[in-house]
Amino acid sequence: MTSPSSRSGHAPRPVVGVLAGFFVLLPLASGAAAQTPEERLAELGIELPTPDAPTANFVKAVTTGNLVFLAGHGPCGGLDESNTGKVGLDHTVEEGYEIARWVGVCLLASLAREIGDLSRVKRIVRVFGMVNTPPDFTQHSQVINGCSDLMEQVFGPAISKHARAAVGMASLPRDQSVEIEMLVELHDP
Template sequence: MVDGNSSLSVSAERRLQELGIQLPAAPTPFGTYVEALQTGNLLFLTGMLPVVDHKPKYLGRLGKELDVDAGRDAAYTAALSALAAAKQYLGSLDRVSRVVRLGVFMATSGDFFDQPRVADAVSDLFRDVFGIEKTSVRLVIGVASLPLGMPIELEVIFEVGE
């Protein structure tokens, strides 16, 4: 983990290098929409899914076909796609001035209650990349199903500067 006290002097791009994180190629749409859209100083990302090379990394529901660890990895994978989409759109993650909102939607069985622990995989990554002072508000919701049978979908809103 990157020390939160030094985060003001270290850029997000530099933190990625220090953490040894290689971003995947930015995701491409599964339908008729765009991956990122900016209005004013807010960058909205489309629902980010746990895909690798445009294929689902995980299928199923948490608490049924998948456990907490698989859910955390799926969430982390989707978060890497979010970072890749933002970087492609902005040119550099250093333009992100704040993570405004993180929505973590999970396909779950009816008796799965560990949603916050799964969502922390995303929150922890964003904290480590952008710094503790840019931590977002968060919404965590369990649902019956998500697109293409995947277990996780992220909603991400970044505030951007010049």
């Protein structure tokens, strides 16, 4: 295609600028949208585990309308010294971050079991993170970032940006270091 100035006797020149920019941006936008959450998980080297069975009289996820309420999740796959105890005493903030990231994987495993295809997720609405800490600990947000950062890596910022609370607890069930609840909105069926 040539520019309109070629009609005035000047040599034809290619059209560049906005039109060309449009064609450059279009494949990037469609390519990013084509990658599924499952593909992003695989790219991160994450295989979703089988969700642990509830330890009391509750279920891991409840769907009502377009909302999925995920119960408080601790580290799945068993508790040991690597994921129990207090962050800030038994674990560094960085170790707490990794524990929270793993809890995020466990939340995704329960979510996938509940809804099937993670592409159904329209929005991560809320994350409520609880960190088992000594009373003087103040870096709860840095720990729960492990889960929030994972959600952004899996779903992208438009879907993953959520309301959040990150709080310290004197103890958590079974002495787990981190427990996280999550609320998710689904696309209309």
